[in-house]
Amino acid sequence: MSKFINNLAYEASAGSGKTFMLVVRYLSLLFSGASASKILALTFTNKAAAEMQERVVLTLEELESRGELDVIVDITGYSKEHLLSERSKILTEFLNSNTKIMTIDAFFTQILRKFSLYASLMPDFSTMSSQHELKLLSRFLKEVEVSGKKETLITLSLQSKKRLSDIFLLLDQFYTKRQELSHISFRKQPLDEYEQVALEAFLELQNIVNSCEAASSTALKGVAGESFEDVASKAWIGRETMEYSTFKKCFTPEMDRHLTTIQDAIKGYNRAREQNFFYSLNELVDIYEKSKKALYMDDSELSFNDVTVLVHYLLKERIDSEFLYFRLDSQIEHMLLDEFQDTSIMQYEILKPLINEITSGKGVFENGSFFFVGDVKQSIYRFRGGVSALFGEVAHENGTLTQPLLTNYRSQKEVIEFVNRVFEHKIKDYKAQLVRPEADAGYVEVIQSDMLLDEVLKQVQKLLSLGAVADEIAILCATNGDGEEVKLHLEHAGLEVVTETTTKLINQRSIKAVLEYLKYLYFNEDIYRYNFFALIERDVEKIDAVDFNKLSLLDIVKNVIKKYSLFDSDANLLRFLTTVDRCKDIEALLFEYERIDTSAAASELSGVRVLTVHKSKGLEYEHVIVMDRLKKAPPNKDAIIYEYEGIRLQNIYLRIKGRDDLDANYANALKKEKKLVLEDSLNALYVAFTRARENLFVIKKSKDSTFDILDLSVGSFGSLKVEKEKEQIVKKDLNTLKYEEEFYGAQSDIVKVEEEIEADIKAQNFGTALHFMLEMLSEFSNEYVSDAKDMMLNKFGHILEDDEIEDIVSRISLLVQNKEFLDLSRGECFKEQSLRHNNNLKYIDLLIKHEDGIWKIIDYKSSTKYSEHHVEQVLSYIDAVEEITGETAEGYLCYLLKNEVKIVKV
Numbered sequence: 001m002s003k004f005i006n007n008l009a010y011e012a013s014a015g016s017g018k019t020f021m022l023v024v025r026y027l028s029l030l031f032s033g034a035s036a037s038k039i040l041a042l043t044f045t046n047k048a049a050a051e052m053q054e055r056v057v058l059t060l061e062e063l064e065s066r067g068e069l070d071v072i073v074d075i076t077g078y079s080k081e082h083l084l085s086e087r088s089k090i091l092t093e094f095l096n097s098n099t100k101i102m103t104i105d106a107f108f109t110q111i112l113r114k115f116s117l118y119a120s121l122m123p124d125f126s127t128m129s130s131q132h133e134l135k136l137l138s139r140f141l142k143e144v145e146v147s148g149k150k151e152t153l154i155t156l157s158l159q160s161k162k163r164l165s166d167i168f169l170l171l172d173q174f175y176t177k178r179q180e181l182s183h184i185s186f187r188k189q190p191l192d193e194y195e196q197v198a199l200e201a202f203l204e205l206q207n208i209v210n211s212c213e214a215a216s217s218t219a220l221k222g223v224a225g226e227s228f229e230d231v232a233s234k235a236w237i238g239r240e241t242m243e244y245s246t247f248k249k250c251f252t253p254e255m256d257r258h259l260t261t262i263q264d265a266i267k268g269y270n271r272a273r274e275q276n277f278f279y280s281l282n283e284l285v286d287i288y289e290k291s292k293k294a295l296y297m298d299d300s301e302l303s304f305n306d307v308t309v310l311v312h313y314l315l316k317e318r319i320d321s322e323f324l325y326f327r328l329d330s331q332i333e334h335m336l337l338d339e340f341q342d343t344s345i346m347q348y349e350i351l352k353p354l355i356n357e358i359t360s361g362k363g364v365f366e367n368g369s370f371f372f373v374g375d376v377k378q379s380i381y382r383f384r385g386g387v388s389a390l391f392g393e394v395a396h397e398n399g400t401l402t403q404p405l406l407t408n409y410r411s412q413k414e415v416i417e418f419v420n421r422v423f424e425h426k427i428k429d430y431k432a433q434l435v436r437p438e439a440d441a442g443y444v445e446v447i448q449s450d451m452l453l454d455e456v457l458k459q460v461q462k463l464l465s466l467g468a469v470a471d472e473i474a475i476l477c478a479t480n481g482d483g484e485e486v487k488l489h490l491e492h493a494g495l496e497v498v499t500e501t502t503t504k505l506i507n508q509r510s511i512k513a514v515l516e517y518l519k520y521l522y523f524n525e526d527i528y529r530y531n532f533f534a535l536i537e538r539d540v541e542k543i544d545a546v547d548f549n550k551l552s553l554l555d556i557v558k559n560v561i562k563k564y565s566l567f568d569s570d571a572n573l574l575r576f577l578t579t580v581d582r583c584k585d586i587e588a589l590l591f592e593y594e595r596i597d598t599s600a601a602a603s604e605l606s607g608v609r610v611l612t613v614h615k616s617k618g619l620e621y622e623h624v625i626v627m628d629r630l631k632k633a634p635p636n637k638d639a640i641i642y643e644y645e646g647i648r649l650q651n652i653y654l655r656i657k658g659r660d661d662l663d664a665n666y667a668n669a670l671k672k673e674k675k676l677v678l679e680d681s682l683n684a685l686y687v688a689f690t691r692a693r694e695n696l697f698v699i700k701k702s703k704d705s706t707f708d709i710l711d712l713s714v715g716s717f718g719s720l721k722v723e724k725e726k727e728q729i730v731k732k733d734l735n736t737l738k739y740e741e742e743f744y745g746a747q748s749d750i751v752k753v754e755e756e757i758e759a760d761i762k763a764q765n766f767g768t769a770l771h772f773m774l775e776m777l778s779e780f781s782n783e784y785v786s787d788a789k790d791m792m793l794n795k796f797g798h799i800l801e802d803d804e805i806e807d808i809v810s811r812i813s814l815l816v817q818n819k820e821f822l823d824l825s826r827g828e829c830f831k832e833q834s835l836r837h838n839n840n841l842k843y844i845d846l847l848i849k850h851e852d853g854i855w856k857i858i859d860y861k862s863s864t865k866y867s868e869h870h871v872e873q874v875l876s877y878i879d880a881v882e883e884i885t886g887e888t889a890e891g892y893l894c895y896l897l898k899n900e901v902k903i904v905k906v
């Protein structure tokens with residue numbers, strides 16, 4: 001019987017299986033007959049969207065051995081056998097359908113495209129994570145000048161003691177929150193009245209003290225001064241009474257009356273100043289918005305923030321939501337939301353009508369479903385407009401059943417218990433997580449050191465020496481800057497490091513190949529065609545022209561992947577497809593691809609991971625080192641304090657030093673904000689600590705430590721062990737292959753690069769033809785050489801020079817006479833044998849089941865140029881063959897050189 005709950009949320013701690021359940025939910029829907037194109041699954045980052053897509057595929061591929069299977073059985077009520085028999089059909093359908101697993105930003109972009117004309121935009125606009133900042137700045141400054149608001153800008157900058165770039169941030173915040181602020185209005189107010197009142201009362205006070213004979217010098221100094229600024233800076237301003245030590249001897253009740261007058265005047269003055277500030281800011285936001293619009297009309301390029309603001313505006317002002325969802329709803333019946341705690345109010349308001357429709361269960365939504373997961377403890381995007389209170393509100397509003405997930409499936413006992421102990425009394429309503437019985441190990445160590453970088457290196461080296469795999473060690477730091485320093489430090493010690501930049505999608509080989517292919521289609525320059533085939537390691541062929549007006553960019557890319565069988569479980573290509581989908585046309589892709597910030601699939605990279613805590617959300621690693629800040633944290637200097645009541649923006653305040661002494665409302669807002677800032681820091685540390693599966697190291701400084709709020713004491717729990725990894729995944733070492741990528745340099749660079757590539761292409765063709773002829777050789781004997789030569793000429797004759805042909809034939813003739821080789825090949829021979837191993841497809845030039853019972857693997861090479869790489873390659877073949885056959889295998893590199901055959905045992 002099906003246990004599927006239509007309207008369900010999981011509010012659960014880190015590692016308790018929220019993402020797991022999201023995938024289970026998605027698959028349960030597919031198995032229950034929902035079409036993938038009607039399931040909208042929204043995540044926050046491209047990475048998360050890509051990973052979810054990959055997890056769906058991987059789970060289906062390996063369903064019989066996956067933990068998800070039992071849960072799907074439980075939820076759908078289908079038997080295991082049924083699910084397994086359906087799985088390949090479901091997988092095929094999934095891969096061929098227009099799936100809607102995407103970021104919330106991508107979803108809003110789709111909406112905006114449909115209604116772009118309502119926003120006076122062309123539907124083919126493109127999106128980037130941020131607009132061209134410099135362009136925007138210069139446009140804005142021009143507009144400010146034209147509209148005569150330069151003074152306003154300068155005053156604003158002076159008043160808030162902010163630089164232009166900071167004012168720009170404020171403008172952007174205000175622009176984003178405009179709708180939320182619409183119930184608050186600002187009035188311009190004169191300040192001098194308040195100044196005068198305060199000054200008069202101050203002078204009275206001064207008189208009293210000055211004429212008091214018993215006044216001490218401190219008392220006299222305490223009332224010295226003649227300007228409003230002097231008054232406002234007095235230390236006693238915030239006191240309840242003047243009757244305290246300094247003025248005690250002169251005190252009269254009249255003094256307190258003056259004090260109250262001064263306090264009220266300064267409070268009024270601050271409020272007036274605040275009003276003026278917001279009034280000016282508002283005026284500038286109009287100009288900011290105008291410049292933004294002008295710019296995105298010109299460039300047809302919007303930031304994600306612009307998209308959200310526009311869609312929100314359209315829904316509020318221009319189109320009713322029924323019409324909007326009428327145009328979308330035929331395609332969406334099920335909604336799944338990940339990391340819900342980070343949804344902003346504006347994002348939720350856009351989704352709300354659709355969620356309401358789905359949960360009401362009417363019309364097309366009769367079979368619809370709604371599902372979201374999140375963890376309020378992991379809400380760390382308050383600064384971006386995420387309000388954690390939203391989680392409860394939404395569940396309440398939509399009558400969603402909210403369930404916890406109590407067991408931690410990620411970490412070992414010591415890690416879970418450490419996290420429980422540390423956060424139990426720090427995070428409100430913290431519920432200790434349960435440990436699953438088999439997770440009875442783990443290690444946690446809190447280390448104090450003021451040589452943070454050295455300590456990190458030491459721990460990494462210790463883990464590596466115990467046999468840890470570098471890819472499974474993550475160093476989490478506070479800022480990108482700290483990350484860069486860690487990277488340099490580790491690299492200096494000879495370690496391989498993966499950071500955000502190395503993980504850029506466009507730096508991956510398969511993506512480079514597709515880009516070269518597209519460049520060829522676009523520029524029609526042969527060099528790109530040669531590059532493409534070199535990168536995919538195939539012989540050069542003709543590429544048919546494509547009509548860009550008839551085929552979408554996405555289809556062109558899909559076609560090339562299919563035609564040349566590039567997919568081969570390459571998670572990067574899946575990611576690339578999502579990225580391509582966001583580009584409006586080929587120009588947008590080819591000329592702007594350097595700005596694409598999608599990251600590559602982690603599984604395709606190798607090295608110690610260094611990343612910020614914020615970037616680590618949702619990820620997990622065997623070993624985690626959480627490092628203190630290298631520098632002292634800067635104090636919070638946000639000029640504006642936003643005060644929320646639940647999910648409603650109640651009020652905003654201008655931060656003014658000392659204002660909390662005089663203004664209770666402001667003091668209250670400040671207190672609330674401080675609490676939120678503290679919560680943010682706690683949450684960030686919670687995220688960091690919960691990334692570890694086995695071993696967790698916390699490295700703290702002796703002073704000004706980020707970890708001070710946790711009251712950690714130095715010590716260790718459990719015993720440090722490194723589980724021997726079953727086997728390292730052998731990767732095609734894509735990054736070590738030399739490849740020139742810079743085609744947009746100076747003219748002379750281009751010529752140089754072309755020459756180099758030409759040489760490489762020649763070598764490549766030569767090698768391919770040689771391999772082909774070897775493959776065509778029916779037996780390793782002289783009499784078959786001539787037939788094989790003919791076949792090779794049919795295929796490669798047109799691209800080879802005569803001397804190259806002669807060279808190939810002569811090398812092969814030498815081989816078939818080589819005694820060592822002939823001895824090795826005695827047995828059953830399999831040529832160009834393909835093996836699928838650890839999700840990698842491998843081609844073995846020659847695999848022999850030798851007469852002596854041992855598998856011999858032979859890899860032909862025409863030069864010794866990349867020999868280190870060759871050895872690695874053959875080692876990975878040996879592993880694969882041994883694992884698959886369960887028998888012993890040996891590997892050989894067979895160099896077919898110009899005048900000799902050299903055989904090297906690996």
Ligand SMILES: Nc1ncnc2c1ncn2[C@@H]1O[C@H](COP(=O)(O)OP(=O)(O)OP(=O)(O)O)[C@@H](O)[C@H]1O
Pocket residue numbers: 012013014015016017018019020021067068071375378409410617618619620690
């Ligand atoms: N029911 C389950 N059975 C087996 N393994 C599970 C189960 N639930 C989760 N896992 C595994 O536990 C780990 C943590 O799960 P997952 O990433 O889904 O947690 P999460 O709640 O999303 O965590 P976070 O909030 O930190 O992102 C994953 O490796 C996942 O495969």
